[in-house]
Every structure is written in C-alpha cells, then in structure tokens.
Amino acid sequence: MKLHVLASLAILLSTLPGYAADGDVPENIQGRWVDKGKACDASGEPMVVSATSLVYSDGRVDDVVFEAGTGGDGVIGLRSEDVSSYEYVAADDTLLFRPEGFGMGSTFPMVRCQERTSILERRCGWLANLSSGNWWLVDADAAWILREKADDNAAVTAVMDMVPAFDPDQYVSMGQYYGYGCACMTMTTDSAQDRILAITSSKREPLATCQADPSLPAIIE
Structure with missing residues (x-):
C-alpha cells in the first residue's frame, strides 16, 4: 500500500486560515468509519467524519483540516496540538489512523460503514x-x-x-x-x-x- 509524501502538517496547520473551506475533508471521505474487524454499530464504536470535524463514539470532537495528496490520497490532520493523523488511501477506500503522527509509528486501519439511507x-x-x-x-x-x-x-x-x-x-x-x-x-x-x-x-x-x-x-x- 503506497502512500504519497505530503507537505508537513505542522506547517499546514500554522498557515491555513481557520476553517477555510479549501481545507475541508472531501465528500467522498465523509461518513462513518470503524476499526477494521469491528461492526458498524454501537458496539463497533464508529467515528463520524464530516467536512470539518471528527466525532468519536464517546462524544469527543476534533476539528480537522485535509491536505490532499495525489491519486485521491490525503491526510486528515487535527487542528489541536495532538500529532495524530488519519491517512486516506483511495485505492482501497481505507483510513489509516496514525497516533504518532503522519508517516510515523503504528498504523491502525479503519473501514467505511455503509449508509442505510435509501433516498438521498x-x-x-x-x-x-x-x-x-x-x-x-x-x-x-x-x-x-x-x-x-x-x-x-x-x-x-x-x-x-x-x-x-x-x-x-x-x-x-x-x-x-x-x-x-x-x-x-x-x-x-x-x-x-x-x-x-x-x-x-x-x-x-x-x-x-x-x-x-x-x-x-x-x-x-
């Protein structure tokens, strides 16, 4: 699984105007996500990705900014001082949670929950x-x-x-x-x-x- 190297998130977060729409999470990435191997229900603790935030199952909210890579890949970075990030891999529609920051340490894959709404x-x-x-x-x-x-x-x-x-x-x-x-x-x-x-x-x-x-x-x- 090959990821493209992106610009430093630290630089991005210090220079991008607060909540500017050009840093929004793309619509194709938004939705509910869960740790790979878990169910997309309450027991699976899904995380909600919106255009501007991550909402965790316990109600915590992180404001985020998206930095696009190539081929549809990209990184969701937290606007807080937390270095954690989520890398989106377009080839297999996967989010990779990196608690130690972009390109660093352990990687925990997440998969998309299928929405049950019938008429959009x-x-x-x-x-x-x-x-x-x-x-x-x-x-x-x-x-x-x-x-x-x-x-x-x-x-x-x-x-x-x-x-x-x-x-x-x-x-x-x-x-x-x-x-x-x-x-x-x-x-x-x-x-x-x-x-x-x-x-x-x-x-x-x-x-x-x-x-x-x-x-x-x-x-x-």
Missing part, C-alpha cells in the same frame, strides 16, 4: 443558526430543520455531527453567536415535517454562490 437528495442553500439551538438549511423548497432547541435525541445528534463549521471568511454574523453561510448537503428528508433525517456528506460554498441563486429566499436579519 442533494440540496444547496443557506446554512443558518439564527437563534439558540435552532439550525436550518434553507433552499428554494423549504427551511429544512436540522435541529430545534427542544431536540435531544440520538437521531438529531447524528444529523448535527455531519453539519460543517462555518467558514469565518464566508459567514454573515448576526450577533455574538448566530449567523449563516452557504452549503450543499446530500441528505434524507421528511418532506411532511420539513425535517432533515440524515446527512451523508456536505460541502461549504462561498456566500456568493447562494447570493447569486434567485430561487433562494433572503435571510431576515
């Missing part, structure tokens, strides 16, 4: 957090609910695990804590409730992409 939709629009605990993806059809303040269940937590962080350079602030950006998501919905039931991947887009779409409603500030 690609929707793009405003990713909005306009009040405490309330999140939506607003497109031409609806303000799709990602989370409401009163929600407290595993299904909603799984949805929010896949929601990317806002890009600070492509974000409209509406006060100290709230605002909106632009994003695309591949997801399953309940159209009767305007609710997002699951997200398999997401991609942050420039504000200009949503601003130029005449089908999108304006966000009321």
Whole structure:
C-alpha cells in the first residue's frame, strides 16, 4: 500500500486560515468509519467524519483540516496540538489512523460503514443558526430543520455531527453567536415535517454562490 509524501502538517496547520473551506475533508471521505474487524454499530464504536470535524463514539470532537495528496490520497490532520493523523488511501477506500503522527509509528486501519439511507437528495442553500439551538438549511423548497432547541435525541445528534463549521471568511454574523453561510448537503428528508433525517456528506460554498441563486429566499436579519 503506497502512500504519497505530503507537505508537513505542522506547517499546514500554522498557515491555513481557520476553517477555510479549501481545507475541508472531501465528500467522498465523509461518513462513518470503524476499526477494521469491528461492526458498524454501537458496539463497533464508529467515528463520524464530516467536512470539518471528527466525532468519536464517546462524544469527543476534533476539528480537522485535509491536505490532499495525489491519486485521491490525503491526510486528515487535527487542528489541536495532538500529532495524530488519519491517512486516506483511495485505492482501497481505507483510513489509516496514525497516533504518532503522519508517516510515523503504528498504523491502525479503519473501514467505511455503509449508509442505510435509501433516498438521498442533494440540496444547496443557506446554512443558518439564527437563534439558540435552532439550525436550518434553507433552499428554494423549504427551511429544512436540522435541529430545534427542544431536540435531544440520538437521531438529531447524528444529523448535527455531519453539519460543517462555518467558514469565518464566508459567514454573515448576526450577533455574538448566530449567523449563516452557504452549503450543499446530500441528505434524507421528511418532506411532511420539513425535517432533515440524515446527512451523508456536505460541502461549504462561498456566500456568493447562494447570493447569486434567485430561487433562494433572503435571510431576515
């Protein structure tokens, strides 16, 4: 299994602007991953990879940045001072966890969990957090609910695990804590409730992409 040598993650993490979308984990890598040989269920302790984070089975979250190699390979590096990294090998669709850092020490392979969602939709629009605990993806059809303040269940937590962080350079602030950006998501919905039931991947887009779409409603500030 041949991996291509990538630029130093230490240099990358010190120079890349915080959460810039060009450092996002590609959509084809996002999803649930588990240690090779374990089941993709609660006992298998799956890890969720989103565009901007890793969410572990115990609820811990690491913010990450992706550095692309060649041939589809790449490295997911942690934004914290932890040297651990995850190397993606496109040839066999595998993640290699390296606790001692890129190209160093022991390697622990991880495999992808197959998603069970049957009907997937690609929707793009405003990713909005306009009040405490309330999140939506607003497109031409609806303000799709990602989370409401009163929600407290595993299904909603799984949805929010896949929601990317806002890009600070492509974000409209509406006060100290709230605002909106632009994003695309591949997801399953309940159209009767305007609710997002699951997200398999997401991609942050420039504000200009949503601003130029005449089908999108304006966000009321």
